[in-house]
C-alpha cells in the first residue's frame with residue numbers, strides 16, 4: 001500500500017479530487033513545516049489506491065501480508081483504533097437482548113459495543129492484588145460462566161492488561177471452543193506479542209477467534225490505526241466488515257493505513273533484532289531500578305509483558321505525586337494512579353532514553369522521603385453481580401438527575417464512571433453506586449486523578465436515575 005501510494009504521488013503533479021488541501025498546497029504556513037510530508041500522503045480512493053471498505057487491490061494485499069505476519073487467517077486495517085474493532089465485533093456477534101460474557105474490567109469500548117448492539121453483558125469476575133494489579137482469569141471461572149449462560153454469543157477478555165498482565169488465552173480459548181463459543185481478545189496492548197521468544201505468545205497464536213490490536217500503541221503505526229485479526233469459522237469476517245462500514249469514516253485516512261502497512265513490514269523484517277536490543281537494554285535498566293532505595297518495580301507472579309514497567313514508592317507516596325514530579329523534569333509517562341506509575345517502552349525506545357530515565361528516577365528516589373505521605377486507599381472491588389441492576393436499554397427510557405457524589409450511595413448510575421487512563425469503567429450504567437466505590441472515587445479526585453462520568457466543577461457530582 002505504501003509503495004502504491006508513493007508511485008501514485010510521483011505520477012500525479014496536480015489533483016482534482018478531495019481532500020481540499022491538495023496534498024498540502026493550501027495549508028496554514030506555520031503548520032506546513034510540520035505537516036508537509038504527511039499531507040502529501042493524505043489522498044483518497046482514486047487510481048490504484050483501492051478502498052478500505054471494499055478492498056481488492058493494494059489494501060487487500062497489505063491486509064493479506066499483515067495476516068501472514070501476525071499468523072492470522074484474515075486481517076482488517078482499522079482507522080478508528082481498537083475501539084472500532086471492539087464495537088464491530090460485538091455488533092456482529094450479538095443481536096438485541098442476547099448475552100455476551102465480558103471480563104468486568106474491559107475497556108469502555110467493549111461496553112459501548114454492548115450498548116450499541118442492545119446486548120446484555122454478563123461479567124467475568126476479576127480480582128486485584130494489593131497494588132491494584134489484576135489477577136489473570138481462572139479458565140475454570142470462564143467455564144462456570146459459560147455453563148451458567150450457555151446461550152451467550154461469545155467471551156470477551158483483555159490481554160495484556162494496561163499494566164501488561166497476560167491471560168492464559170490458550171486454556172480460555174479451549175474452554176470457549178469446547179462450548180462452541182468464540183473468544184474475542186482485546187489485545188490493544190499486545191501488537192508486539194509473538195515477535196520474540198521472550199515475549200508472551202499472541203492471542204491468535206494461542207487460539208483466539210478474534211484479536212484486536214492497537215498497532216499504534218506498542219508497535220509503530222500512527223495513532224488511531226489498529227488491526228483486527230481473525231481465524232476459524234466461529235466469526236464471519238464479512239459481517240465484521242459490514243459493521244466497520246457503519247462505524248468508521250467512509251474516507252479512511254491513507255497516512256494511517258499506509259502506516260499500518262509499514263508497521264507490518266518493520267516488525268516482520270526487523271522485529272526480532274529490534275526486540276532483542278530493547279529487551280537487553282531493559283534487563284540492564286531493571287537491574288538499576290533494583291538498586292533504588294524507595295522506589296520498586298511492582299512484582300507479579302503471573303506472566304506479563306516486559307515492555308511495561310510499573311513502579312511504586314514506599315512511604316505511601318501517590319503515583320500522581322510521582323508523575324507530577326517527573327513531568328517537571330520533562331519526563332511524561334503513560335499513566336499514574338493513586339498508588340503507582342506506569343512506563344511503556346517499545347521498539348522506539350533508545351538506550352539513551354533509558355540512561356536519562358534512570359538518572360531522573362535516581363533523583364526521584366532520593367526525593368521520595370520528602371514527599372507528602374498519603375493515607376493508603378485500596379482499589380475497590382468491582383461489583384460482585386454478574387449483571388447490572390438496570391439494563392442499558394431500560395436506562396435510556398428512565399429520568400435522570402445530578403446529585404453530589406458524596407450522597408449517591410445506593411443510587412443507580414446512568415453513565416460509565418471511568419478513571420482515565422486506563423479507561424476501565426469502575427461503575428457501569430445501571431450499576432448501584434456502592435460506598436467503597438464512592439470513597440475511592442472521591443479520593444482519586446482529591447489526589448488530582450481524572451475521572452470521566454463525574455462532574456467536578458465545585459462539588460463532584462454524578463448522574464443517577466430518579
Ligand SMILES: Cc1ncc(COP(=O)(O)O)c(C=O)c1O
Nearest residue numbers: 080081082083107158186188214
Ligand atoms: C484495553 C484497551 N482496549 C481498547 C482500547 C482502545 O484502543 P484505541 O485507542 O486503539 O481505540 C484501549 C485504549 O487505551 C485499551 O486500553
